[in-house]
Amino acid sequence: MEDLIIDLLAQVRRQKPLVHNITNLVVMNSTANALLALGASPVMVHSPSEVREVVDLAQSLVLNIGTLSELTAESMLVAAEHANNIGRPWVLDPVGAGISAFRNDLLANLLELKPTVIRGNASEIMSLYNFNQVNTKGVDSTADSKDAIGFGKALQEQLGSTICISGKVDYILSEQHTAEVHNGHPLMTQVTGLGCSATALIGAFLAITDHPFEAATAGVSLLSLAGELATARSSGPGSLQVNLYDELYLLNEERIRMHLNLKLYGN
Ligand SMILES: Nc1ncnc2c1ncn2[C@@H]1O[C@H](COP(=O)(O)OP(=O)(O)O)[C@@H](O)[C@H]1O
Numbered sequence: 001m002e003d004l005i006i007d008l009l010a011q012v013r014r015q016k017p018l019v020h021n022i023t024n025l026v027v028m029n030s031t032a033n034a035l036l037a038l039g040a041s042p043v044m045v046h047s048p049s050e051v052r053e054v055v056d057l058a059q060s061l062v063l064n065i066g067t068l069s070e071l072t073a074e075s076m077l078v079a080a081e082h083a084n085n086i087g088r089p090w091v092l093d094p095v096g097a098g099i100s101a102f103r104n105d106l107l108a109n110l111l112e113l114k115p116t117v118i119r120g121n122a123s124e125i126m127s128l129y130n131f132n133q134v135n136t137k138g139v140d141s142t143a144d145s146k147d148a149i150g151f152g153k154a155l156q157e158q159l160g161s162t163i164c165i166s167g168k169v170d171y172i173l174s175e176q177h178t179a180e181v182h183n184g185h186p187l188m189t190q191v192t193g194l195g196c197s198a199t200a201l202i203g204a205f206l207a208i209t210d211h212p213f214e215a216a217t218a219g220v221s222l223l224s225l226a227g228e229l230a231t232a233r234s235s236g237p238g239s240l241q242v243n244l245y246d247e248l249y250l251l252n253e254e255r256i257r258m259h260l261n262l263k264l265y266g267n
């Protein structure tokens with residue numbers, strides 16, 4: 001799998017795919033910078049009047065509901081439907097799933113459109129499986145990622161989507177495979193938008209491969225690895241945020257082979 005991730009990263013850097021993001025107001029800048037640091041080309045387009053044309057133009061779509069509004073909810077539904085119609089892959093970040101009826105209703109509609117990949121923290125994945133479950137606290141998880149595996153597997157079977165659960169260990173679940181990423185650092189939970197950045201990177205890899213499990217594993221692995229390497233030379237959350245861009249930019253074959261701690265299982 002390391003060989004594959006190294007190859008996918010080289011392809012992103014060569015092709016610089018255009019990744020269309022309808023995302024939240026908190027992370028708009030940081031996820032654009034994460035995509036640029038990796039080697040992809042982000043565009044943030046939110047208006048329902050222009051999302052169809054940009055879905056046509058871009059190679060993948062990232063939907064992130066973090067600061068949802070009536071306008072972005074409409075845009076997301078239009079964009080996801082159009083992406084399905086023309087065969088564009090898309091990834092959903094269900095930020096804050098479970099915190100309101102408005103958010104849950106939109107998520108239910110988006111799940112009907114069967115996202116190619118879903119990435120959330122443990123509380124979000126648990127809420128997605130059962131919206132009535134009250135285990136969510138804003139946008140941060142109150143649960144360990146391993147406790148959401150059963151919910152993630154059930155969602156995977158129900159939707160056919162690849163499911164990623166982030167946390168101390170990241171899990172990537174497809175019909176045939178499970179991957180575990182044992183990288184990252186607890187300090188990463190004190191910088192906003194790093195889960196959203198993992199989702200955006202998945203978008204970059206979806207743009208260059210037809211294999212959602214591989215794209216999701218590459219995106220989650222490289223964000224966690226870059227975060228771990230960045231933490232080692234940071235004195236707190238502020239420098240971690242900046243150093244993360246440098247580490248994404250500096251990722252190469254040697255660093256991936258030396259530091260990536262990835263386990264792959266067949267189901
Ligand atoms: N306890 C932890 N230990 C190590 N790494 C972590 C931990 N929690 C989160 N991370 C890292 O932060 C990334 C984002 O995960 P998470 O904080 O769960 O997302 P979100 O920001 O959506 O809540 C993970 O992919 C992982 O690399």
Ligand SMILES: Cc1ncsc1CCOP(=O)(O)O
Binds near residue numbers: 026
């Ligand atoms: C704090 C906050 N509030 C709404 S969206 C958002 C950012 C969440 O980003 P992440 O889930 O990646 O930490």
Ligand SMILES: [Mg+2]
Binds near residue numbers: 139195196
């Ligand atoms: Mg999140």
